[in-house]
Amino acid sequence: MSEHSIAIVGGRIIDGTGRPPIPDGAIVTYGSKIIAVGPRKDITLPEGAEVIDANGKTVIPGFIDSHTHFILMGMRVLTTLDLSKTRSLTEVLQLIKKRIPEVPKGAWLEGHGWDESSWPERRYPMKWDLDPISSEVPIVLTPYYGHLVAVNSVALEAANVSKDTSNPPGGEVVKDPETKEPTGILRDEAIRLISEVKPPTTREISLQGLREACAIALKWGCTSIHELDADAIQLSTYQTAREDGSLRVRAYVMPTARFTEEIIDSLGVLGLRTGFGDEFYRIGAAKIFIDGSMGARTAVFTEPYKDDPSTKGLFTISPEELKTRVTKAHDYGMQITIHAIGDGGIEAALDAYEDALKKNNREDHRHRIEHCEILTEKQIQRIKRLGVIPSMQPNFAGEWGGPGGMYDQRLGPERLKMNNPYRRLLDEGIRVAFGSDCGYCPPWPMNPLYGLWAAVRHPIEGSSISLEEAVKGYTLDAAHASFEEGIKGSLEPGKLADIAVLSQDLYAIAPDEIKNVTVDLTMVGGKIEYRAYG
Numbered sequence: 114m115s116e117h118s119i120a121i122v123g124g125r126i127i128d129g130t131g132r133p134p135i136p137d138g139a140i141v142t143y144g145s146k147i148i149a150v151g152p153r154k155d156i157t158l159p160e161g162a163e164v165i166d167a168n169g170k171t172v173i174p175g176f177i178d179s180h181t182h183f184i185l186m187g188m189r190v191l192t193t194l195d196l197s198k199t200r201s202l203t204e205v206l207q208l209i210k211k212r213i214p215e216v217p218k219g220a221w222l223e224g225h226g227w228d229e230s231s232w233p234e235r236r237y238p239m240k241w242d243l244d245p246i247s248s249e250v251p252i253v254l255t256p257y258y259g260h261l262v263a264v265n266s267v268a269l270e271a272a273n274v275s276k277d278t279s280n281p282p283g284g285e286v287v288k289d290p291e292t293k294e295p296t297g298i299l300r301d302e303a304i305r306l307i308s309e310v311k312p313p314t315t316r317e318i319s320l321q322g323l324r325e326a327c328a329i330a331l332k333w334g335c336t337s338i339h340e341l342d343a344d345a346i347q348l349s350t351y352q353t354a355r356e357d358g359s360l361r362v363r364a365y366v367m368p369t370a371r372f373t374e375e376i377i378d379s380l381g382v383l384g385l386r387t388g389f390g391d392e393f394y395r396i397g398a399a400k401i402f403i404d405g406s407m408g409a410r411t412a413v414f415t416e417p418y419k420d421d422p423s424t425k426g427l428f429t430i431s432p433e434e435l436k437t438r439v440t441k442a443h444d445y446g447m448q449i450t451i452h453a454i455g456d457g458g459i460e461a462a463l464d465a466y467e468d469a470l471k472k473n474n475r476e477d478h479r480h481r482i483e484h485c486e487i488l489t490e491k492q493i494q495r496i497k498r499l500g501v502i503p504s505m506q507p508n509f510a511g512e513w514g515g516p517g518g519m520y521d522q523r524l525g526p527e528r529l530k531m532n533n534p535y536r537r538l539l540d541e542g543i544r545v546a547f548g549s550d551c552g553y554c555p556p557w558p559m560n561p562l563y564g565l566w567a568a569v570r571h572p573i574e575g576s577s578i579s580l581e582e583a584v585k586g587y588t589l590d591a592a593h594a595s596f597e598e599g600i601k602g603s604l605e606p607g608k609l610a611d612i613a614v615l616s617q618d619l620y621a622i623a624p625d626e627i628k629n630v631t632v633d634l635t636m637v638g639g640k641i642e643y644r645a646y647g
């Protein structure tokens with residue numbers, strides 16, 4: 114590869130360290146690294162450098178999304194249609210027709226969220242509507258209210274549903290009253306006839322999903338991601354993509370220890386641990402769960418839910434089991450991260466870390482808590498003392514964290530005040546990593562600009578942070594959460610040339626406009642991987 118030099122000049126640089134921006138800046142790259150950054154007047158451009166004029170727009174380190182379900186996001190884009198905004202059955206059929214060619218071989222096409230009562234046709238999609246579109250790809254459509262699916266003949270055949278299939282208890286295979294042919298509509302318990310034969314994700318589908326996800330990330334200026342809950346197929350997919358050159362975004366991949374300790378044991382047997390890999394693909398933390406979500410009232414709290422006083426949430430494993438699992442991974446030398454949302458879940462996570470560290474102290478372990486949403490003051494102090502990293506998603510605060518929002522309904526005003534308290538955490542010197550939870554948590558996309566907006570416009574008074582601090586959470590401190598702050602996450606000489614040029618100067622627009630900003634250019638390791646124009 115030629116050692117090419119690029120100079121991005123005339124942008125307002127937010128360098129990722131939290132320092133104030135450089136108004137008329139210049140960044141020079143050579144090969145895969147940054148060699149100079151500063152005010153334009155102080156920088157001499159190397160001869161022959163390709164010069165890119167940023168025209169006063171904001172230039173930042175490439176975003177690092179520290180919480181993604183990256184492959185899943187890519188796969189969903191390829192194999193799932195959002196039908197919630199469709200205005201007719203005709204429109205649904207057109208959407209399906211358009212998507213069919215993109216569906217990876219062996220995968221099913223799914224569609225969700227239709228509402229036939231808002232269509233002029235006022236009826237379900239039937240097998241006869243869907244069959245002309247594909248005789249190869251199984252199609253499964255679900256209305257917004259659930260309780261039934263509409264499928265094509267390929268899906269019926271895969272499930273062995275025919276004229277002779279009788280209704281399972283609690284369900285109905287809807288048939289034509291005259292011919293007795295299945296219509297493609299299956300109700301309630303009959304849905305399982307279809308869902309049970311859905312094929313598992315293959316390596317090929319997973320790889321196509323990863324490639325799609327890379328394209329999406331680059332469009333959002335993301336140059337690195339942390340993949341949560343990777344199973345064996347996903348781990349091997351990353352390695353394949355690394356080898357064939359299609360991994361265009363740097364990945365820190367966290368093996369799942371959600372249901373069993375098998376992956377931790379396997380890594381222990383091999384002697385592999387967090388940090389193994391290279392600048393594009395590295396083994397991350399072992400991921401463990403302790404609670405659920407606030408939406409489902411399964412996040413664990415020390416006090417009952419306000420809108421359902423019969424419950425305080427649900428531990429996915431017992432705090433004792435968590436301790437055992439954490440200690441094992443910790444003793445293998447793994448970084449660990451625990452999904453914990455409510456103050457009860459967070460307490461259990463902190464107890465487990467404290468326990469493991471007491472038995473076997475390790476400097477600079479960087480154990481994390483994913484989400485870490487509803488905190489007490491005491492827990493903030495414990496996080497600080499134990500050196501734990503909160504990995505948080507500002508879009509949750511933006512979407513649900515305001516008065517009258519979902520968190521308010523679930524928790525009431527007192528606990529609401531302590532949702533995603535970024536200001537408090539930063540004031541204690543705690544380094545917070547930001548991410549999106551894309552691929553898993555609808556309704557927002559990966560878009561880090563939405564996250565920046567939510568962090569600087571936090572709906573709880575006193576919880577918002579400055580733009581430079583928010584960028585740091587999405588860059589340098591996200592790199593810190595993967596032990597990679599020495600090589601990336603800020604625009605400084607010697608670091609990897611991972612850079613994004615935004616579509617606006619973030620300081621020249623109203624803060625509420627930040628969420629509408631897009632990305633003009635994304636560079637990974639000195640190579641331009643995305644350009645909005647030309």
Ligand SMILES: [Zn+2]
Nearest residue numbers: 180341550553
């Ligand atoms: Zn997640």
